[in-house]
Amino acid sequence: MTHEIAVIPGDGIGQEVTPAAVDVLESLEIDFKFTEADAGDAVKEETGEALPQETYDLAASADATLFGAAGETAADVILPLRTAVDSFVNIRPAKAYPGIDAVRPETDLVFLRENTEGVYSGIEDRLTQDVSTLTRVVTESASERLAEFACDYVEDGDHDGFTIAHKANVMRETDGLFRDTVNSVADEKGVETDEVLMDAFATRVCLDPEQFDVVVCPNLAGDVLSDLAAGLVGGLGLLPSANVGPERGLFEPVHGTAPDIAGEGVANPAATIVSAAMLLEYLGYDEESDRVHAAVEDTLENGPRTPDLGGDASTEDVTDAIIERL
Amino acid sequence: MTHEIAVIPGDGIGQEVTPAAVDVLESLEIDFKFTEADAGDAVKEETGEALPQETYDLAASADATLFGAAGETAADVILPLRTAVDSFVNIRPAKAYPGIDAVRPETDLVFLRENTEGVYSGIEDRLTQDVSTLTRVVTESASERLAEFACDYVEDGDHDGFTIAHKANVMRETDGLFRDTVNSVADEKGVETDEVLMDAFATRVCLDPEQFDVVVCPNLAGDVLSDLAAGLVGGLGLLPSANVGPERGLFEPVHGTAPDIAGEGVANPAATIVSAAMLLEYLGYDEESDRVHAAVEDTLENGPRTPDLGGDASTEDVTDAIIERL
Numbered sequence: 001m002t003h004e005i006a007v008i009p010g011d012g013i014g015q016e017v018t019p020a021a022v023d024v025l026e027s028l029e030i031d032f033k034f035t036e037a038d039a040g041d042a043v044k045e046e047t048g049e050a051l052p053q054e055t056y057d058l059a060a061s062a063d064a065t066l067f068g069a070a071g072e073t074a075a076d077v078i079l080p081l082r083t084a085v086d087s088f089v090n091i092r093p094a095k096a097y098p099g100i101d102a103v104r105p106e107t108d109l110v111f112l113r114e115n116t117e118g119v120y121s122g123i124e125d126r127l128t129q130d131v132s133t134l135t136r137v138v139t140e141s142a143s144e145r146l147a148e149f150a151c152d153y154v155e156d157g158d159h160d161g162f163t164i165a166h167k168a169n170v171m172r173e174t175d176g177l178f179r180d181t182v183n184s185v186a187d188e189k190g191v192e193t194d195e196v197l198m199d200a201f202a203t204r205v206c207l208d209p210e211q212f213d214v215v216v217c218p219n220l221a222g223d224v225l226s227d228l229a230a231g232l233v234g235g236l237g238l239l240p241s242a243n244v245g246p247e248r249g250l251f252e253p254v255h256g257t258a259p260d261i262a263g264e265g266v267a268n269p270a271a272t273i274v275s276a277a278m279l280l281e282y283l284g285y286d287e288e289s290d291r292v293h294a295a296v297e298d299t300l301e302n303g304p305r306t307p308d309l310g311g312d313a314s315t316e317d318v319t320d321a322i323i324e325r326l
Numbered sequence: 327m328t329h330e331i332a333v334i335p336g337d338g339i340g341q342e343v344t345p346a347a348v349d350v351l352e353s354l355e356i357d358f359k360f361t362e363a364d365a366g367d368a369v370k371e372e373t374g375e376a377l378p379q380e381t382y383d384l385a386a387s388a389d390a391t392l393f394g395a396a397g398e399t400a401a402d403v404i405l406p407l408r409t410a411v412d413s414f415v416n417i418r419p420a421k422a423y424p425g426i427d428a429v430r431p432e433t434d435l436v437f438l439r440e441n442t443e444g445v446y447s448g449i450e451d452r453l454t455q456d457v458s459t460l461t462r463v464v465t466e467s468a469s470e471r472l473a474e475f476a477c478d479y480v481e482d483g484d485h486d487g488f489t490i491a492h493k494a495n496v497m498r499e500t501d502g503l504f505r506d507t508v509n510s511v512a513d514e515k516g517v518e519t520d521e522v523l524m525d526a527f528a529t530r531v532c533l534d535p536e537q538f539d540v541v542v543c544p545n546l547a548g549d550v551l552s553d554l555a556a557g558l559v560g561g562l563g564l565l566p567s568a569n570v571g572p573e574r575g576l577f578e579p580v581h582g583t584a585p586d587i588a589g590e591g592v593a594n595p596a597a598t599i600v601s602a603a604m605l606l607e608y609l610g611y612d613e614e615s616d617r618v619h620a621a622v623e624d625t626l627e628n629g630p631r632t633p634d635l636g637g638d639a640s641t642e643d644v645t646d647a648i649i650e651r652l
């Protein structure tokens with residue numbers, strides 16, 4: 001069976017790290033068909049559209065999409081792409097790697113971020129010269145779908161349960177619905193949960209990240225709190241993410257286009273390669289996924305390393321080293 | 327001229343740290359009239375109301391209010407009290423004190439948080455069994471008022487300018503209005519600004535807090551990002567805050583009721599006493615305010631210290647030491 005993989009490198013170092021991840025996938029004995037498509041600032045410059053219809057359609061029909069990064073147009077690219085693959089959860093692991101400088105090296109968290117609603121609804125109005133509004137949407141159905149995923153996730157991964165991070169003391173109806181729905185699904189499935197206000201989470205995760213493990217949260221909370229965790233493990237540079245839908249997925253590093261080093265061939269491909277490992281797991285290739293994870297960790301620890309980690313290796317050197325260790 | 331000060335200790339350690347701050351204020355040669363009032367879980371238990379009308383009225387008419395903490399009912403108490411004093415900005419300094427354990431001891435930030443709108447609008451609906459909504463409100467007028475305050479604040483404090491933290495790439499209309507309004511006020515006043523997405527701020531402040539100084543943000547962003555900064559300086563325990571309106575203000579420590587140690591007389595009064603210092607500054611007693619700040623810093627550094635900081639002094643010991651150093 002051939003797996004159709006859409007490859008959307010985007011802008012900046014996306015053009016360097018995405019092919020590196022494709023090289024890793026190609027080195028495995030799996031029948032992939034890669035189709036590349038454009039998105040981002042460069043294609044907008046040319047065509048007026050940051051996300052051409054054919055790119056959207058490709059992601060909407062491929063089994064999985066590997067995305068690099070987009071510049072100024074990031075929101076115009078990534079938000080519709082998340083919709084294209086019908087992804088209802090964004091999985092964001094934030095783990096400190098051995099040997100990498102981190103504010104909190106003991107951090108080892110996974111965020112399961114609601115990926116379709118909240119303040120990302122896109123419903124905004126300028127009511128008067130003075131007043132603008134945004135309609136934050138929280139539905140029982142999306143909360144349920146996320147909760148079911150979270151329960152399976154903690155069971156598959158042998159986690160003790162999960163923490164719900166929310167702001168239901170202020171957003172009583174909307175985050176209240178989120179919290180209550182997630183809790184009731186977890187109750188039914190016999191999965192343990194606890195909860196924390198998102199502001200208290202921000203304080204507590206700095207003081208002691210080990211008190212948390214899997215964190216389930218609404219869309220914007222997941223955005224901000226996972227980026228906070230990224231800060232604790234030493235930056236966005238090494239973090240992967242998976243946008244998971246029922247039939248397809250979109251896999252992307254959390255980092256951006258890094259315009260300062262783009263084009264030099266020295267971008268760190270680790271986050272994109274680990275995102276490709278998440279893609280493998282999504283398609284059912286658990287063993288191959290584990291091998292890629294292990295090869296990346298080994299390479300991060302023992303080198304070669306790109307300049308962002310104090311080394312002088314190129315993207316290609318690091319990619320080759322990872323492939324050799326597979 | 328007598329200054330009317332409303333004193334609302336609230337629950338838990340609020341009952342211990344608020345009187346301590348009153349003792350400090352009373353030790354100064356200033357004509358204060360203190361009037362105490364109830365709010366919080368305990369009064370709700372008794373009367374059914376977390377914020378009795380007379381407490382609200384007192385805060386709405388006093389020159390300044392000193393608030394301790396409230397338990398489960400925190401949102402029911404603090405949000406109306408912020409309205410009672412018509413506070414449009416919440417000033418939240420987050421500074422690491424010498425000699426206190428901190429993840430990032432070099433942190434020295436001040437958040438100027440919009441205090442009236444955003445997702446705190448209170449406009450929520452359950453449209454159907456499935457769908458709930460919240461109307462996030464951002465107005466030009468509130469953004470302007472905040473920006474004018476921020477400009478004065480950076481000029482008075484000799485700051486180089488301020489950073490606007492927002493999420494206008496997703497909340498284009500609402501946070502766009504916020505950002506554009508704040509920028510245009512700053513432009514007019516010749517104050518330098520830069521901007522950062524709130525998620526990027528969360529990463530970057532962990533990696534290098536010194537790149538930021540004064541941070542201006544919408545309500546929820548200010549809530550979460552200032553609590554994050556609190557984590558970087560070692561917890562909420564030492565952080566004060568000021569809710570500032572045109573004619574009155576509400577001053578409160580950022581910490582909660584600490585039920586685990588409440589009633590033992592060992593709560594750290596520092597955050598509430600520094601909040602009282604902010605009250606002094608608000609009323610124009612800059613010199614006295616500086617003296618209180620200095621006495622607290624000296625005491626934090628040289629002791630006596632309460633158990634949360636590894637000492638064995640009582641709230642009273644620490645308060646007395648601060649008063650002696652004034």
Ligand SMILES: CC(C)[C@H](C(=O)O)[C@@H](O)C(=O)O
Pocket residue numbers: 074075078079223495496525
């Ligand atoms: C680019 C932006 C729209 C996006 C988001 O807010 O989700 C980004 O911050 C992310 O986390 O992937």
Ligand SMILES: CC(C)[C@H](C(=O)O)[C@@H](O)C(=O)O
Pocket residue numbers: 169170199400401404405549
């Ligand atoms: C108690 C709660 C409503 C409040 C807020 O969200 O503003 C608190 O977190 C704070 O920061 O003072």
